[in-house]
Structures are given as C-alpha cells and as structure tokens.
Amino acid sequence: MISSAEYLFYHPEEQPIVKCEDCGSRMVLRKSQHGYFxxxxxxxxxxxxHGCHQNSGKPLGKPANAETRALRVKAHGAFDKLWIFNxxxxxxxxxxWLADRxxxxxxxxxxxxxxxxxxxxxxxxxxxxxxxxxxxxxxxLKKSLRKGKA
Ligand SMILES: [Zn+2]
Numbered sequence: 001m002i003s004s005a006e007y008l009f010y011h012p013e014e015q016p017i018v019k020c021e022d023c024g025s026r027m028v029l030r031k032s033q034h035g036y037f038x039x040x041x042x043x044x045x046x047x048x049x050h051g052c053h054q055n056s057g058k059p060l061g062k063p064a065n066a067e068t069r070a071l072r073v074k075a076h077g078a079f080d081k082l083w084i085f086n087x088x089x090x091x092x093x094x095x096x097w098l099a100d101r102x103x104x105x106x107x108x109x110x111x112x113x114x115x116x117x118x119x120x121x122x123x124x125x126x127x128x129x130x131x132x133x134x135x136x137x138x139x140x141l142k143k144s145l146r147k148g149k150a
Contacts, residue, residue: 005029005036005057016058021065022048029057038063051112061112071119076111078126101125 008015009029018027020040027038027050038059040048051060064072083094099109102121111122 005052005054008057009036018050018059018063020046020048020050021063021068022046027063061110062115064115068114068116068119071116071123072111072114075114075119075122075126078123079111082126082129098122098125101129 009031012028015029018038019025020027020042023040023042023046025040025042025046025048027040027048029036029052030039031037035054036052036057038050038052040046048063048066050063052058053060079094079098083089083091089097095109096106099106102109102118102125111119114122
C-alpha cells in the first residue's frame with residue numbers, strides 16, 4: 001500500500017491548496033532526500049517552502065512568509081532552550097505551560113502555526129521565564145496536559 005503523501009505526489013490535482021506566503025503562488029508537493037515538502041511553483045524565482053506530514057501529505061501547520069518562518073525558528077530556539085536544557089519538563093508539559101502563557105488552547109499550541117506576533121510573544125515569555133517552578137509544573141498544567149493527550 002502506498003502512503004497518502006506518495007499518492008498525492010503523483011496526483012497533483014488532488015493536492016490540498018497551499019499558498020506560498022512569499023509570492024502568493026500555489027505550492028505543490030516535492031520530494032527531496034529528506035522527504036516530502038511543499039515548494040513554490042515559481043521556483044527558482046521564489047524559494048518559498050513549507051513542511052509536509054510525511055504520511056498524510058497534509059501541510060504542516062500554516063504556511064508563512066520568510067519573516068515569519070525566521071521568527072518561528074527563533075521562537076522554537078527560545079522555547080527549546082527553556083525546556084530541553086532545563087531538564088525538568090517533558091515536551092508536552094512545556095507546551096502546556098506555553099499554551100497557558102499564550103492564553104491559547106493546548107491543542108492549538110504549535111509554533112509551526114504561529115504568526116509573527118505570536119512568535120514574538122513566545123520569545124518574550126520564554127526569556128522572561130528564566131527561573132521555572134522547581135517542581136516542574138503547576139497543577140493546572142497537568143490537567144490541561146491530560147486533556148490534550150486524550
Ligand atoms: Zn513563492
């Protein structure tokens with residue numbers, strides 16, 4: 001059985017509409033040595049790309065322009081630094097904390113879907129966090145965590 005991404009790759013007419021945020025053109029599934037991704041149809045004039053679920057072939061998060069993509073990388077860096085090097089949190093605990101600080105639902109807390117303003121917010125809250133609770137999280141975080149996992 002072939003994966004959906006593979007199917008879509010050979011059936012461009014059935015691919016979801018993904019718009020390039022750099023130039024407004026349509027993006028189509030492409031394949032590199034790292035797997036499938038969405039690439040701008042006007043390449044090489046425009047080098048806009050967007051991530052792809054390797055199994056389903058669906059776009060990963062929301063496409064963004066070059067500025068927002070750079071901000072997402074920065075926001076991810078600040079967030080990862082906060083929890084990976086902290087060593088007290090699991091990934092989903094860290095996301096529950098972030099969702100709370102951003103006042104958004106846990107299941108919508110994906111940096112890959114954030115706009116530039118949200119990315120700036122991530123960077124600010126992560127830099128402000130500096131000293132995290134020693135116990136590794138508050139009770140309400142665990143509650144939202146269970147909900148998010150279910
Ligand atoms: Zn483009």
